[in-house]
Amino acid sequence: MSEITRVPLQPVAKGSVGKIWLGVIAAVVLGSGVAYATRYQGIEIETVKAGTGGSPTKADVALINYVGRLASGKEFDRGERAVLPLETVIPGFSEGLSKMQKGGKYVLEIPAEKAYGADEKRNPQTGEVVIPANSDLVFEIELIDYKSAAELEQQRMMLEQMQKMQGGAGGAGAAPGGMPMPPMPGAQQP
Numbered sequence: 126m127s128e129i130t131r132v133p134l135q136p137v138a139k140g141s142v143g144k145i146w147l148g149v150i151a152a153v154v155l156g157s158g159v160a161y162a163t164r165y166q167g168i169e170i171e172t173v174k175a176g177t178g179g180s181p182t183k184a185d186v187a188l189i190n191y192v193g194r195l196a197s198g199k200e201f202d203r204g205e206r207a208v209l210p211l212e213t214v215i216p217g218f219s220e221g222l223s224k225m226q227k228g229g230k231y232v233l234e235i236p237a238e239k240a241y242g243a244d245e246k247r248n249p250q251t252g253e254v255v256i257p258a259n260s261d262l263v264f265e266i267e268l269i270d271y272k273s274a275a276e277l278e279q280q281r282m283m284l285e286q287m288q289k290m291q292g293g294a295g296g297a298g299a300a301p302g303g304m305p306m307p308p309m310p311g312a313q314q315p
Contacts, residue, residue, distance in 0.1 A: 169233075176226030176227050184212065186272055186274055187209050216240075217233075226268065227268055232265055233264040235264070
C-alpha cells in the first residue's frame with residue numbers, strides 16, 4: 126500500500142490574484158502585438174472566375190479590365206481594356222497579375238508596403254488626394270489577354286510595314302491579333 130504525502134497549501138496573499146491577472150493580460154497583449162507585427166504582409170488573391178493557360182511575367186504587357194478601390198471601398202481608378210506593361214505598375218499589382226490566368230476574374234488585395242507605401246497619390250488636374258499615404262488597395266481584375274513586349278514590338282513593326290505598303294492608310298492603334306498597342310512611355314499607370 127502506498128502512502129500519499131500531504132502538503133498543505135498556503136493561502137494566497139492579498140493582492141496576488143490581481144497581479145496574476147495583470148500578468149496574464151500583459152502576456153496576451155504582448156502575444157497579440159507580436160502576432161500582428163509578424164502577420165503575412167503579402168498580396169492576397171481571390172479567384173472569382175478561374176482563367177486558363179499560363180500567367181504573364183514582369184516582361185509581359187497585360188490587357189485588363191479593372192476597378193481600383195481603397196480598403197474603405199472608395200473607388201479611385203477604373204480601366205476598360207487597359208494595356209499595362211507589368212514592369213511599370215506598383216510591385217503588388219505586378220506580383221498579383223503574374224499569378225492570374227487569361228480569362229479569369231480576380232480580387233487582388235495589396236498591402237500599402239507593396240503599393241505606394243508612405244507616398245500619397247494626387248489627381249493631377251485637381252490636386253485632390255486620391256490615394257492617402259499607407260493605404261491598402263483592392264482591385265477587381267479581369268485578365269483579358271497578355272503578350273510579351275517583344276511580341277508586341279514585332280506586331281507594331283509588321284503593322285508599320287503594312288501601312289507603308291498601303292500608302293500610309295490604315296488603322297493605327299491596334300496590333301494584329303486584336304490587342305491594342307501599349308501606351309507611350311511615361312503614360313499614367315495604376
